[in-house]
Amino acid sequence: MRLTVIGSGYVGLVAATCFAETGNQVSVVDIDAGRVERLTAGELTIYEPGLGELLRSNLASGRLRFTTEAAVAVPGAEAVFLCVGTPMGVDGAADLSAVEAAARSIGRHLDAWTVVVGKSTVPVGTAARVRGWVQAELDRRGAATGFAVVSNPEFLKEGAAVEDFLRPDRVVLGVDDPRAEQILRDLYAAFVRNGQRIYVMDPRSAEMTKYAANGLLATKISYINEIAAICERVGADVAQVRQGVGADIACRPAADAVGCHELLARQRCASGATIAKAQIGFVVAVALRHELGLEAVAVEQIAHRRPCSRRAGKRDCGQRRQRGRVHAGVGGRSRVEGRNKRNASPRQRRSIAARILYG
Template sequence: MRITVVGAGYVGLTTAVCFAHLGNEVMVVEKVQKKVELLKDGRVPFYEPGLEDLLVENLRKGRISFTTQLSEGVEFSDLIFICVGTPQNPDGSADLSQVEEVAKETAKLMNSYKLLVEKSTVPVNTHKLIKRTVERYLKIRGKSMEFDVASNPEFLREGSAVQDFLYPDRIVIGVESQRSREILQELYKDFTCPIIFTDPATSELIKHASNSFLAMKISYINMVADLCEKVGADVRLVAEAMGYDKRIGREFLRAGIGWGGSCFPKDIKAFIRMAEDQGVDFSLLKEVDKINTRRAQQFVDKVKSVIWSLRGKSLAIWGLSFKPNTDDIREAPSLKIIPLLLKEGAFLKLYDPKAMDNFKALYPPGKDLTYAEDMYDAVKDASALLILTEWREFEEADLKKVKELMELPIIVDGRNIYDPKKVRELGIEYYGIGVLNL
């Protein structure tokens, strides 16, 4: 099929490249000329495992192209995926100005049937606003032509987005007409996972309901971790036993310093705001958000309890991205923890396999904050090692070497990546989250 994707951000580019990989012809519309030039050259402006290789392959096969002109995209295909940004407003609601712009400009350009598909995460009933906008601008043009608006939310996890797209748990599609249903049914016909057809409002709601529930699981196990520390229990074993219950599941029950990224923080606030606008009290989700917000200060308090005063102490930081296998630092716990450590007077040496360039843009090197060449360089002469992201290379680190390089062999593990017993047998003081800290 021929597909137009508007927006070459994380969701848009992953969607476009994967659809091309599946044999479709895809045109991507992106306003930023520099990004288009980069993509035409086969380079992805962010880190996502496997995505750049697929981009290069499909450029070579001629299945994917890029343009800055929406007119080219509207002419290219009757199937238009809207993958533009929906950033958070100060009140927690979603800024839908980019979605509105796509709807408006498409209506000005279209001369035949178009199916506009929401892929961006949007509040419930956004499809009605898109439909109204298209109708208004068609009326101004004196045009009367058929079009449809559908919802097809993404469920991509950064760090495994290609795998998530190609082998999803489910595909959710919200439609209002038989025509749009048949088009999207044809597009996804080779997928073997459950395909759930709903009305657009239900489809829009499913994304926010899913992400908010996952965030709730993380905050819940973090709350349990706090209790475990108080009573001498082990949250890792609590979570493992809970996870064997099929009603609960094992995913998202890993205690730590909280969730971040571009989805959970934004989506949970947007869901709360949506509910409030309808007179529904989402106090449960408000508490979920509060629990997560407290994690940064609690972690810094734990560090202070371990090494006493932080003033003048050299601390090694492993991990800046909000999760492994991405360079994304949006709403990362590191962005909250590092300012608190600096305020306490600590000297920090930071290392992350992929996210250091993004972090340097916010925190340039200075007298109290520097960047290491590798993870072992970061721990030289450090009074403690703080782990903020669970990168695999950290899990596989030579801890004997780490001990030899540090001034004081102390690890404060914000992600519970190590077995406390094994680390302590090496002569390293180890402090995790929700485990017995001796």
């Protein structure tokens, strides 16, 4: 299948490389000429285990290429994936300016029926807006080219993104066009061979599924940190507690599916505040926009519930120093194995750094 991916950031690069790995012809569009040059030379612009080898092998096979020109990559594509950034704005809502620019570039160059697939994390209702942006450009050209818009959110964990993409827990398709659904089922058949992990729903439900999953992850991190604080007071071992809870089949999906506890184990002192606020912020913005004030306040509280424990930070740091290892780093930022993202934590600065420097 001939595919185009707009955006060569974390999601776009992983998706494009993995699609090429299963035999598809993939063109990646990015406005950053320097990044395109580096990727064309086989140089990764992000760190992700296993991605470099796949990138270079698919470049060598000719199945993967990079360009700055949408006019070259969009025509003839059976599906075009939007994988551009949607940073949080000052009001907490997602900034869709890059999504709009990408959608309009598709409309300017579309020459045959195609599926426009949104993989970026976007507000509910964005698929309809993408449809409007593409159609506006087609109307400006006087073109009668047809297309469908699908929401296909990503669920990748940094440090395991290649594995997550090649062997996904689930594939969510928000689609209202039978032809588009079949094209994406055929595309993902190589990753979900029995077809039982493909969930088809309407676009708005697919977009909300991504927000809900992010919110659940934030909730789980905050909750286990609450339990960790209680364990400290009563002399219990939180690692053993979470194993016991996760062994219950009724609790396992909520306890272990997203890998929250493994994240906690590796990033105990820094994970909560930064991750929870980032994950839950979009959900709160949506709730407030729809005048769900009380519900928004309740959801927002999740992000601020004991993101980390100062005493746990001191204790964990002391134990690691006694073992001759220092896991955390400098200036209140902690690095997690398999990831190149560092998360800021004010409490880490106040407690762990003081413990390291002054004992």
